Amino acid sequence: MSTIDTDEFRTLLEQERERLTKAVKFLHDENPGSITEELGDIIEAGIDYNHLGDTASATFDRELDEGIGERAQQTIGEIEAALKRIEDGTYGFCEVDREPIPVERLRAIPWARTCIKHS
Numbered sequence: 363m364s365t366i367d368t369d370e371f372r373t374l375l376e377q378e379r380e381r382l383t384k385a386v387k388f389l390h391d392e393n394p395g396s397i398t399e400e401l402g403d404i405i406e407a408g409i410d411y412n413h414l415g416d417t418a419s420a421t422f423d424r425e426l427d428e429g430i431g432e433r434a435q436q437t438i439g440e441i442e443a444a445l446k447r448i449e450d451g452t453y454g455f456c457e458v459d460r461e462p463i464p465v466e467r468l469r470a471i472p473w474a475r476t477c478i479k480h481s
């Protein structure tokens with residue numbers, strides 16, 4: 363049985379989903395050619411930007427905006443899946459070895475499917 367407080371993570375996931383949904387909407391509707399620093403921070407907080415390296419916080423061009431929108435959309439999908447795992451009672455366990463995922467990792471990435479070792 364999981365010892366984590368799923369209510370805490372349900373709240374975190376729902377908040378993050380709302381933020382990302384707004385960000386995606388902003389990219390699509392309001393300002394497709396550029397991204398504000400504030401918005402960048404919001405999206406960056408939810409997305410693994412390893413593939414962008416040091417350019418992640420620099421200037422975004424339109425093509426990159428679209429990439430960010432896609433990544434945000436993917437993360438929203440991950441969040442939806444995590445919320446479903448909370449409903450199913452399988453939330454917080456590594457998909458590879460079924461061991462509990464450390465709570466610190468879940469606080470950093472609430473939609474994590476695996477432990478750090480298997481990520």
Ligand SMILES: [Zn+2]
Pocket residue numbers: 456457458459460461476477478479480
């Ligand atoms: Zn694992």
